[in-house]
Structure formats: C-alpha cells, structure tokens
Amino acid sequence: MKRTTLGRALALPAAAALTFGLVACGSANEPSDSGGNGGGSGLSGTISGAGASSQDAAQQAWRAGFIEANPDVTVNYDPIGSGGGREQFVNGGSDFGGTDAYLDEEELAGANERCGQVVEVPTYVSPIAVIFNVEGVNELNLKPATIAKIFNQQITNWNDPAIAADNPGVQLPDKTITPVNRSDESGTTENFVEYLKATAPQDWPHEVSGDWPVAGGEAAQGTSGVVQAVSGGDGTIGYADASQARELSTAKVGVGGEFVQYSPEAAAKVLEVSERVEGRGDYSFAYDLARDTTEAGTYPIVLVSYGIACANYDDANKAELVKAYFNYMISEEGQQAAAESAGSAPISDALRQQIQPAVDAISSGS
Template sequence: MQRHSLRLALALPAVATLALTACTAVNERGDGPGGGSGLAGTISGAGASSQEAAQAAWQAGFVESNPDVTVNYDPIGSGGGREQFVNGGSDFGGTDAYLDEQELAGAKERCGEVVELPVYVSPVALVFNLEGVDTLNLSPETIAKVFNQDITTWNDPEIAADNPDAQLPDTPITPVNRSDESGTTENFLEYLSAAAPEAWPHEVSGDWPVAGGEAAQGTSGVVQAVRNGNGTIGYADASQAGELSTVSVGVGDEFVDYSPDAAAKVLEVSERIEGRGEYSYAYDVARDTTESGTYPIVLVSYALACTNYDDSGKAELVRSYFEYMLSAEGQDTAAENAGSAPLSYTLRKDLEPAVAAIGSGSGS
C-alpha cells in the first residue's frame, strides 16, 4: 500500500461526517451527458468505521454531478450499523460481518429480500509500536498467543524464532483490542480461530473475549493507543495504519506483508455462502489458506440495502449510490484513498443483478 494513499485516507474521515451532495451513476450507464438525472433528496447510512475513508471517497466522487442529492454516512461501527438497518433507522448499512441469522430474518421483515454486497475488501493490519524494532514476522500460532496473553514479552522464544535476525527487547507486550462491538474484531477472531485453532480457544464474535490488555473505541482509538504506547500491538483496518509498523504474517512457508493485491487474492479462493437469499453475497473467507502471496487477515465489508422501500425516491437514490460504489471508478477511488482491494471485473458483473434489485419490490 502506498504511503501517500494512507495519509490521504487519514484525512478523509473528517469529510465523512458531513452531509455531502451526491450524484448517480447515470454517466456510467450512458443516460445522458453531465449526469443530468434530475434526482433529488437525502439518503443516510450508518455502520462500519472501517468504511469511513472509502465512504468519504465515494461521496466525494459522487458529488460532482447532482447537487440536489445528499448522502450521509455515520461510522458508528458494524454492530450499530446492522441494528439501525434492521430496525429501519437507516436507508443503507455498512458492516464488516455479514448479517447473522436473527439479523437476516429481521432485515427480510423490513426489506423484503436483503441486498448484501461486498463493497470494500481490505487487509486488517497488525500494527505495533516497539522501540528499536521496525519489522516483525509472526506465525499464526504466535499471533494467537500474543493476543491471548500467553506470550507476554517481546523477546519470547517463539517470537525470536520467527525473527532470528532481530534484536528483541524484554519489553512487556500490551495487546490493544476494540472496546466496542466490531466487525474488524469478528474478522480478526475468525482468522485466529481458523489459522491457529489450538492456540485460540475462544468463540468468534464481534466482542473481544480476553480480559486485560488495553481496550479502545473504534479503529482510530486502537491506532492511537498503539501509537501512544511502547510494546503495544493491535489490529486495525490497514487504511488507518498510517506510519505505524506492521507485522508480516506467516502463510505456509513464507511471511506475507499486507497489501491490497494480497488481500484481494483471499476472496478469489473463498466461497459464497448459499441459502441466504438471491441477493446476499456473503463469503466464507479462506482465512487458513496457505496460498503463496496471500494475506489472510482480511476484512470483507458489506453494504446493506432493501429490495422494498416505502419511498420509491429513496430506493432510486440508494440504487444509484450502490451502482457508483461498485463501479470500476468507485472501486478505484476507494483503493486510491482508502487502500482497499478493488473488486475484480468478474465479481462486479456477478453483483449487478443484486444492485438492480434495490427498490424493485422483490420479496415484499
């Protein structure tokens, strides 16, 4: 990931909290020069803080053609975003974990069929701050033991085995985790459970299961806590890692740095979960892969919408906004400004019928 992109991503969240004017994707569809769609109104979304920089970039790109439309996004976290969406408190949602069975049932009651699409794929970086050490290799088992507090100092023999050339101090390790329910946490725990099951005995959820360490609110809180400490290590969406040092993760016989390309490769070897509805594209991510060049700690963040809205005008606005997010331009904009991995052309084509179904009344 390029450092200039990371710095821009850190600047964008301040924009995301503003109500931004938006346009539709009519230019891409060829509906007329200048995007003169005649759309007007406001739509509001809420959810994953990991999407904050990408949402700001999408809104900024969307603003150029239609000054009579406003799009808001509140990065309250995945859990809050899913709750608001299911309860009808937002027009669209953002979440780093697909809806569970209870949430899916509630969303279908509200929506008819639920549109659940991966719009943002990003590495989850293991960020650390350790005086005198700029790079680290860690195997999955070592990562699990560090965050389970079974390994408590940086010169532990297991860490030294992964880093034979490093001068590791005897500094205590301070793991930093999210204090709020978080899709980033859930994705990280899924990785630990799949890649190091013997070293990680906890159930997967959006809540951190290990007492002690240090807890911080939101992605930005984790990054700040790691930056302000010494001997700290945490997990955060890579778009907000900034200048912090990051871990290269053991995959098969190699250690892999995070990057958009390495993150995208995971989705290529993952399978769609069936039985959730025609327009749900939730994926069983292959987090225990040994595929060379693959970074397995990834966050697949979804956007949620309805096939049935009470207000047809809002339905059209949501559909148009989703078209832009999933367009080649939208994916490239997110990659440039938030460090995400652009979805492939094939996957974007597969998702087109689901986008077209937004506001169609299907399942109502």
C-alpha cells in the first residue's frame, strides 16, 4: 500500500473562492450530533480554506448548508488543487485546507510547527467506476489482472479467454477493445493506476502518476471527455468518477473471491479496512488505502480527500469557526449534503466516531 501523492484533483475548474454563510453544528465547543446543525450558535467572522478541486462541489454544499442559522459567518474555499492547498496551509496562508493526499513528512513537520498538532481527517470519498460500452453486454465482471491487461493493451479483444473466464455464460463479442484514458494530468488517473499497481503489479509495471503511461489508446480531456468517448463508441472502456458515469454500464471488480459493484457503502468501507499511518500524532487520521483488500463488500477504486486544520489557533474565534465547520463536514447531515451535490460516498458512523476526537481537539491557546 502506498501514499497517494495527488497534487491535483478531479478535473474541475480552479475558480475563485465562493462565499457562503456558516451554520453552527450545535455549540462550537461541543461534538456535533448526527444532524450536524443545531442552529442559533451566534457565531460570526470569516474563515478561508484552499485545496483540492475534487472537494469543490462538496465544499459548496457544506458551505451552503450553514447559511440559514449563521448569516454572520463567512466561509471561503479556493479550489486551487491539493498541492497548493497544502502549501498555503503549512505556510499559514489559509485557516484550513483540502487535499487528495495526506501531508508528507516535510509538510507534516511544517504544519506541526504552525499548529502544535495538525488535525487531518478524511472528509470526502469518491468511487472511481470502470465504465464500458459494448453492444449486447450490460454486465461485466473483471478481476484486477484483467483490468490491468486491458488498459495496458495486453488484452485487445472482448472475447479474450481472460474476460470470458470472469464472465461465464456471457456472450462476449469478437470485437476490438478500445481503452479510453485521460489526456490531462489527473487525480482520477493517479488513483486508478495506484489501484492497478497494488492489485496487479506484474501486469501493470508502470510507475504511479497522474499522467497516463500507456500510448496507443484513445485519450480524452477531463472526466466528461472520457465519458463522452466511451458513450460514443462501441467496444470502449474507461475510468471516471462514479458520479459522472450516467447511463453507462459499470464493471464489478474482483475483490477476494467475489465481484463488487461500486456503491457509496462499498467505497467508504475502504477506510475501515485500511491502516492508519502511524507516528503522525493523535489527530492525524491519514490512511494507506488497502487497494488490494480481500474484504467482502469493499470497492477499492476510490479517491479519498482530507480536511486539514490546526489543533491550536492563535485566534480563538478562528478556532471556534473551524471546529464548527469541520464538525458539519463530517456529520451525517454534511456527508449526505456532499453525496447529493457531488456524488461522494458518506463516511461510516464507525469512522465518524474515530475521527470525532480530532475535530473536538480544535481550539485556541489564546
């Protein structure tokens, strides 16, 4: 298992920061309840964050969810990308950050110097679907090695024995496979190839990167481009954020002795079976994702994005606002808002209970 080192996020435009009012999640000094919205807290002021564009739609939903109860609070989020978000946060240029990779050792040291201890919690989980368009084939099972060979162009026909072995009884056409990949540097690509590298290293010898490493397939710009290319072809297969799969068929992927269809529950389960990175402090919940898990019902092709904050702020009001906002983001209500807006997978109650003490630790020494 490897650290996902995403400097970019899903292909969403880096727009100017949007501003919304902040609604309290109960008292800012108390853990949030499952609803995450107690109302009437009397909070006021401004906090600003920056980071992963993959979180942008979710951040808009989270911020919008605070408007009614706390019109005197403003939350800004600039989707400049994960790397820029981590750099701004470590250097004190933002109050909180969003990132598709947990802080590396150098960044962690800088964040701890600023914050005393850094708070680092998963806030956004997005499944990546293997999408396909093959006339006459509506359902497809694919083991990791088969997926790797298809995208590495070692399997080039849909009636290949390896695909047939994964799909007994299915009439597979004698048709050329057209793999479709991202032409732009992409967090979706990096997470997808990290999965291939972890689960089928002999069949996927390429280094993990946000740039697609195999020449000769069909390339398309952005998630929408990949979806359009797969939709417009016959015999096509690609990978895309599951929320954008639309009416396309999606493959079940081999996990242990079964084939698993993506779902919010199956995607979120990855974090429950993954190991927390040790030696990073009590409030860092960074995970080495178990891409090669054999745990039943787990969908391992996911993007996990984190929220980062300080356990100690110089400004007591900033601390109160950041704590309240993070409480809302991880709450059941906040996670459902993100799911409806961005198609993300809500974190489980079990994970919420684990990370709640880290959010509760956000305070001020002043």
